[in-house]
Amino acid sequence: MQRVGDALASVRSGAPQTRTDTDTLADPKSPTDKILKQGYLTKQGNRIKTWKVRWFVLTPTALAYHKSYQKELVDQIPLATVEKVEDGYSRSGVNNSIAVVTPSRTYIMYAESPQERDDWILELRKWLKVVRESS
Numbered sequence: 001m002q003r004v005g006d007a008l009a010s011v012r013s014g015a016p017q018t019r020t021d022t023d024t025l026a027d028p029k030s031p032t033d034k035i036l037k038q039g040y041l042t043k044q045g046n047r048i049k050t051w052k053v054r055w056f057v058l059t060p061t062a063l064a065y066h067k068s069y070q071k072e073l074v075d076q077i078p079l080a081t082v083e084k085v086e087d088g089y090s091r092s093g094v095n096n097s098i099a100v101v102t103p104s105r106t107y108i109m110y111a112e113s114p115q116e117r118d119d120w121i122l123e124l125r126k127w128l129k130v131v132r133e134s135s
Contacts, residue, residue: 043107058127080135
């Protein structure tokens with residue numbers, strides 16, 4: 001387990017652990033570019049079930065993930081496609097995990113602590129509600 005911790009520390013160096021603030025991605029005037037929460041989570045691969053540390057960024061319209069802090073975008077999950085967000089333990093058997101369920105895929109990721117997991121779930125659910133109410 002020490003190797004995983006060392007790898008995680010090297011990936012995370014130079015980046016904040018997690019943030020919830022009013023930073024913006026591209027255009028400060030665009031409400032869809034507002035960063036609501038961001039930080040590292042470890043995500044399970046879709047086909048090959050390996051775990052990789054990714055930098056996640058939640059905006060009012062999507063949950064995006066990048067290879068690492070301020071690096072290239074890997075993918076994004078439009079919030080309009082998310083059916084539910086739940087504790088992912090029953091799906092993955094991994095503590096502190098989160099399941100983001102869409103019609104085509106269930107994304108599984110885990111946080112470093114129960115508090116961080118709960119913060120992500122709370123923030124995601126809050127914005128899912130906003131997206132649904134505006135539809």
